Amino acid sequence: MLSSILPGLSTLAKRGLAGWLIIIGAIFVAAIVVMTAISPWIVPYNPTEIPSSPKILAQPSTQHLFGTNDLGQDVFSRVLSGGGVMLQVSILSVIVCLAIGVPLGLFASYAGGATDRVVGLLMDSIYAFPGLVLAIAIAAMLGRGVVNMALSIAVVYIPSYFRVIRSQVLSIKEMSYIEAANAVGAKNRTILTRYILPNIVPSIVVVATVNFADAILTAAGLTFIGLGVPVTIPDWGQDLTNGQRLLTSGAWWVITFPGIMIILLALGFTLMGEGLSETLNPRLEQ
Amino acid sequence: MSPVPGRKSKLNETEIIRVEHLKKYFPVEKGFLERLLTRTKKYVKAVDDASFSVQRGEVFTLAGESGCGKSTTGKLILRLVSPTSGRVFFNQTDITDMSKEAFRLCRRRLQIIFQDPYASLNPRMKIGRAVGHPLEIHGLAKGAEEKERVVEILQRVGLTPPEQFMGLYPYQLSGGQRQRAAMARALILAPEFIVADEPVSMIDVSLRTTIIDLMLELRKDLGLTYLFITHDLAIAKYISDRIAIMYLGKIVEMGEKQEIFSNPIHPYTQALMVAIPVPNPKRKRTSSELKGEVPSAINIPSGCRFHTRCPYAEEKCKEAEPELIAVKPGHLVACHRTQE
Amino acid sequence: MSGENREKPHLLTVNNLTVEYWARRGRIRAVEDVSFSLDKGETLGVVGESGSGKSTLGLSLIHLVPYPGRIINGTIILEGQAVLKLGKEKTRDLRGRRVSYVFQDPMTSLNPVERIKDHFVELIRTHEPKVTKADAITRAKKLFKDVGIQPERIDDYPHQLSGGMRQRVMIALALALDPSIVIADEPTTALDVIVQAKILDLLKTLQDRYGMALMLITHDLSIVLERSDKIIVMYAGRIVERAPSSTLYAQTQHPYSQGLLKSIPNIELAEQKLTAIGGSPPDLLHPPIGCRFWPRCPYIMEICKIKEPPLFETSVDHLVRCHLYRGEKAS
Numbered sequence: 001m002l003s004s005i006l007p008g009l010s011t012l013a014k015r016g017l018a019g020w021l022i023i024i025g026a027i028f029v030a031a032i033v034v035m036t037a038i039s040p041w042i043v044p045y046n047p048t049e050i051p052s053s054p055k056i057l058a059q060p061s062t063q064h065l066f067g068t069n070d071l072g073q074d075v076f077s078r079v080l081s082g083g084g085v086m087l088q089v090s091i092l093s094v095i096v097c098l099a100i101g102v103p104l105g106l107f108a109s110y111a112g113g114a115t116d117r118v119v120g121l122l123m124d125s126i127y128a129f130p131g132l133v134l135a136i137a138i139a140a141m142l143g144r145g146v147v148n149m150a151l152s153i154a155v156v157y158i159p160s161y162f163r164v165i166r167s168q169v170l171s172i173k174e175m176s177y178i179e180a181a182n183a184v185g186a187k188n189r190t191i192l193t194r195y196i197l198p199n200i201v202p203s204i205v206v207v208a209t210v211n212f213a214d215a216i217l218t219a220a221g222l223t224f225i226g227l228g229v230p231v232t233i234p235d236w237g238q239d240l241t242n243g244q245r246l247l248t249s250g251a252w253w254v255i256t257f258p259g260i261m262i263i264l265l266a267l268g269f270t271l272m273g274e275g276l277s278e279t280l281n282p283r284l285e286q
Numbered sequence: 287m288s289p290v291p292g293r294k295s296k297l298n299e300t301e302i303i304r305v306e307h308l309k310k311y312f313p314v315e316k317g318f319l320e321r322l323l324t325r326t327k328k329y330v331k332a333v334d335d336a337s338f339s340v341q342r343g344e345v346f347t348l349a350g351e352s353g354c355g356k357s358t359t360g361k362l363i364l365r366l367v368s369p370t371s372g373r374v375f376f377n378q379t380d381i382t383d384m385s386k387e388a389f390r391l392c393r394r395r396l397q398i399i400f401q402d403p404y405a406s407l408n409p410r411m412k413i414g415r416a417v418g419h420p421l422e423i424h425g426l427a428k429g430a431e432e433k434e435r436v437v438e439i440l441q442r443v444g445l446t447p448p449e450q451f452m453g454l455y456p457y458q459l460s461g462g463q464r465q466r467a468a469m470a471r472a473l474i475l476a477p478e479f480i481v482a483d484e485p486v487s488m489i490d491v492s493l494r495t496t497i498i499d500l501m502l503e504l505r506k507d508l509g510l511t512y513l514f515i516t517h518d519l520a521i522a523k524y525i526s527d528r529i530a531i532m533y534l535g536k537i538v539e540m541g542e543k544q545e546i547f548s549n550p551i552h553p554y555t556q557a558l559m560v561a562i563p564v565p566n567p568k569r570k571r572t573s574s575e576l577k578g579e580v581p582s583a584i585n586i587p588s589g590c591r592f593h594t595r596c597p598y599a600e601e602k603c604k605e606a607e608p609e610l611i612a613v614k615p616g617h618l619v620a621c622h623r624t625q626e
Numbered sequence: 627m628s629g630e631n632r633e634k635p636h637l638l639t640v641n642n643l644t645v646e647y648w649a650r651r652g653r654i655r656a657v658e659d660v661s662f663s664l665d666k667g668e669t670l671g672v673v674g675e676s677g678s679g680k681s682t683l684g685l686s687l688i689h690l691v692p693y694p695g696r697i698i699n700g701t702i703i704l705e706g707q708a709v710l711k712l713g714k715e716k717t718r719d720l721r722g723r724r725v726s727y728v729f730q731d732p733m734t735s736l737n738p739v740e741r742i743k744d745h746f747v748e749l750i751r752t753h754e755p756k757v758t759k760a761d762a763i764t765r766a767k768k769l770f771k772d773v774g775i776q777p778e779r780i781d782d783y784p785h786q787l788s789g790g791m792r793q794r795v796m797i798a799l800a801l802a803l804d805p806s807i808v809i810a811d812e813p814t815t816a817l818d819v820i821v822q823a824k825i826l827d828l829l830k831t832l833q834d835r836y837g838m839a840l841m842l843i844t845h846d847l848s849i850v851l852e853r854s855d856k857i858i859v860m861y862a863g864r865i866v867e868r869a870p871s872s873t874l875y876a877q878t879q880h881p882y883s884q885g886l887l888k889s890i891p892n893i894e895l896a897e898q899k900l901t902a903i904g905g906s907p908p909d910l911l912h913p914p915i916g917c918r919f920w921p922r923c924p925y926i927m928e929i930c931k932i933k934e935p936p937l938f939e940t941s942v943d944h945l946v947r948c949h950l951y952r953g954e955k956a957s
Binding site: 351352460462463490491492493494495496498499517518519520521523524547557558559560561562563564565566567568569571573574576579580 | 675676788790791818819820821822823824827845846847848849851852871872875885886887889890891892893894898900901902903906907
């Protein structure tokens, strides 16, 4: 696998800044994924267990690299293993969005007319809400947990996919090669899947990467107001919530390190998105 | 062609396409207020009562400036656009109202080549798949057999070695090569009739004849008939057998190529002929006496639509629209002057 | 070239102009070693197809080659002044006032949110700040008369005008400051044939009236043969033939020019057999060694693949870059 990745990387690097953005972003994300995955084997302390004789709010030291929180838990261990929730929520929300938003966007905008207007209206009304507020409302209705967080984020994000896909489909619809496909007798289904969809994939990818980044931040926000996961699961979002409270007592390390990780993860996706949008679009304009 | 229900009309065995009183009006989208305040609907009358027939094996050209309706007419014949009124006959069968399913069979026989070689190929499909796709769509061939037919057709249009071109994406081909690929796609279903919509206007001048000559060669080898659409009368003269000049959606003159070029009767045709640049420094230029510009197709002038610019316009030209009538056998003109 | 020094100086003299682009994939010589002259009242036709460098040539004359292109060699002398050595102020003065440029696409060359009259006011007052707005508009209306647009249209926005009218507006703007040279880059490509003829007639009329020199850049050989005094044929950035129009027509010497002439349909001829030029347009990133045209030339000789031919002077004012004429003296 590595032998196929390396040539790919070098092609990317040749694309200049955009390629590097993708590489760096991907490294961030990959590193965090790997870190989270192997965390059970490398954590110095159990991240969720509350020790019997807790060392509360210990400053960072050689024993506790990132210090401890108010329950005596080792922040470093929590940082290593706390990315799981964020990753799961963002991946799940993207999957839901793709599964619903892409077909919806394709069919509605290709069909045009009343269908397009109605669906568009629905999408616009969702889009009009401030994202976080809507996500909170939906999550409050659905309850806590990874799946519910993902769903509420997905609902908020589907209109973005719809808009992007719609504008692409509308412009592609007018191209001669679509007319040519019609002239040759292709059915609408074929045109959508073989002619239109492959040409909008770049824009979908870009929206998806922004979706990832946004989902992470929204998940943190949802956790902050108590709509996250139970405390038995290590989660950076929880640490943010907790740490914010503790700032006043001077324990800056509880919030800072998880906070940095969240930012790095979101940044990683954002960089990839930027780089992808640079590389994918110009190539087609040859 | 499998028997399909449709009206049989006057029998003319050599006629492959006939168009009767074809009209295409596009409604103009009005702003919200305008819709509230005005009752009348406005239309872009892209094609306004066009009638002609195309004989098997000929190159019939629709010529005219931009906006005259020639491209729309081509698309109407292929039912890529649906007519506002009028009829289209293919091999004496009325295809205007045929069901979509039934017409799908006809589509194999009626194909089109577009103007823009950069836009007429799916950027995400390799040439081999794009050219072979029509076969899959109609269930005619798959896999190895499809590949064989693709290779054969690529050979025919001069994209050799075919195996190499099959694996390329459109962006890796030049304009002329892309146009050949588009032709291959149109030809793989063994059509009888091809609409060529400005097929060379976006190709380098010195390469145009390769495409044109290829088209003529294919006509001979495959028994094709062309409806050639162009604004370039010089190319029209080179390739056509018969030619129809269009202005604002109507045919104003029609006939054999030699006749039209040596004896243009309609004032618009005459103005076009005078305006064509000729590669000869010694040529005496006469400037055009044509006034004004082409009116908008939303507000077509009354009577003869050309009267606003015609140097010979009279009272009756403002009142009545002239019919397209033969002034001699095979040469039709729509002008009051010829009809006193 | 040497003989011309004895006569009075030309309005414009270009010597050994070379323009290079640094693209991501490599270096491109868009224009290489181009030399020619232009006199008052003369029409020069520059003809070439994709990759010929003709548009880059036009832009270099007003020192407006877009990044990543750069003029790396050559001189441009306009009315005795070296254009490439002018400072920023003087270069701005040059553009629009001494040399004006009519761009190809009238659709996108006008600012859609500005009325036509504002285009003129801006242009005139940038170069002549003392002129009042009212005077600028009066001048513009007079120019409208010259180009055949009703003066009331000056209050319109560009989208309210047809393509032909917009091109006339571009021409009026080009003349507003009484330039010595008007460069028209594909002025009629986006236009229909009747409007095209009228625009070209208009340019000729204005030329007769105001005496400016005209450079017609186009891919349409018919237009330049009909309407220019002399012609430069470009291929892959080089001049391959230069001659007065009647000479080029009567004695087309370079194989590319011959091929071009034989590939365009002439409606005055009864029966015509057209032939295309074989091969594809030149790849400027990897140009062939030797003559740039040899892969497509029907008359290649061994020397063509090795050494690029210089310009040979086959008769007065007739230069050809081809080894077939190596018996003549090199320019």
